[in-house]
Amino acid sequence: MLVGFDGTLALPALPEFAQPDKALKIFNRVLLEMLLGGIYTEAATPEDIFPGILYKTGYIRIYAQTGSTGRLHSALRDRSASSLDNICLLHHKPITISNLEKGVKRGRKIVSQCDPLSHEIVLAGCTHYVSGALAEALTCLWTSIEQLVSRLWRIEVEEKASADGVPQRSGFLKDYRVWTTSARIELLFQKDIINTELYCSLNDARKARNNFIHRGDQPDLSAATAALSGLFYLMSLCTTDYADIHMLDDIRRSIEAKCILRPRPAGPIPKDDVKYWRKITPLPGEKNFKGRFTPYELKFKPIASFDPKRAKKIAMQKAHSSAIKPSAGGIDDND
Incomplete structure (x- = not known):
């Protein structure tokens, strides 16, 4: 190349x-x-x-x-x-x-220790995260998480069960209808392969993904960040033989820092942080504009005057924003 x-x-x-x-x-x-x-x-x-x-x-x-x-x-x-x-x-x-x-x-070396991970899906998830496309990011990141969970399940559960010599046990453990991703995560957690921090990240990401898939709820930044963290923790886990989930934290933090939806400091940009600048061409209506233009007579009126449901929508939005989000709880049956 x-x-x-x-x-x-x-x-x-x-x-x-x-x-x-x-x-x-x-x-x-x-x-x-x-x-x-x-x-x-x-x-x-x-x-x-x-x-x-x-x-x-x-x-x-x-x-x-x-x-x-x-x-x-x-x-x-x-x-x-x-x-x-x-x-x-x-x-x-x-x-x-x-x-x-x-x-x-x-x-x-990291990729080789995480096979069979879809390279394009991982990269797409990170790219969508940075661009603020949270639903797309969550979908790709969760798909990659499922691939790594399946890898851990195969190595730590299926292959060890095959060595026991119990008839049909291996086939039972491969049945995805019984051992869904949520059930696999739970068992891997009980086997101390997945620790509490990783478990919580996966749980938050899974719930947000389920709400998006089944109800159409758009994920927020914290949910997409949980999916990003969960994926990088899993890749670190696979790369270090389960010793350290934080090996790739520097890469993960650099991706998080580039997200266009990350909170920025309020107020004007400090003068010392401005290296280059240029004047913005003024538009008609701005005080620095000079020249001729075609005026448009715009007549504004309150939205509530032609949308009787507007007041109810605003009240519901305020109630929703002030509601306390539930903390990460137990695993449900959905993947």
Whole structure:
């Protein structure tokens, strides 16, 4: 795999990489290895896959880029990017090949100890979390959690039961209708494979996922964060032979810090934190606007005047926001 100076990843035009979906799977595997190795990455999508040519000079010409990422890289390469697009290059911390290799090797070791984990689903869950798409993040993160719980169940329960020689016991333990994810988590907790902190994170994430799937309740940031924590705790557990669930805390915290929904300090940005600024073009209605414009006579009226249910909706929203959320309790029957 080739790595460009701008971070573009490239595969040779071999038959096994000709199908975009196969190339996408490989790219996302490497991107996940980079993420777990300490180099922040986000999931690649089908629109990020495009053909190109590598010249002997070392330069790459890319074609038919349809996604915003591809267009941005193409514009930055040929110096046609706008001033706003070029801002991303200011104080951009370079990544050396040496650090990249170390990160990929570290991440590859972690991924290999968490198989069969779907690389693209893990990466998609982290990417959705950062972008604030909490329902999508929770869905992907919980799917990955189920995969790791199944891995622990197979190693610690099914395989050990097979050695007992009891007829049909192994088949019974593989029956997902009986041993749902919630039941598996409970038994793994009782066997001291999963500790209390991890159990609580999984329980919170599971309840939020069930409420979303069965009732359509949109998850909040705390629920998605619980799923993110639960997944990274499980990956740490698998990587350290159950010794430490906090091995990947630095990676997890870096993902949490990038989430656009994280609370920000109230008030104006401190003057010392502002490195660059530019004037915002004023609009008609703002005091600094100068010039001619076509006025629009807008007539506003209270929403309650044409929506008789508005007052009731507001009262219900206030009651809901002031209600105390129940603490993490026992496991229910839903997965």
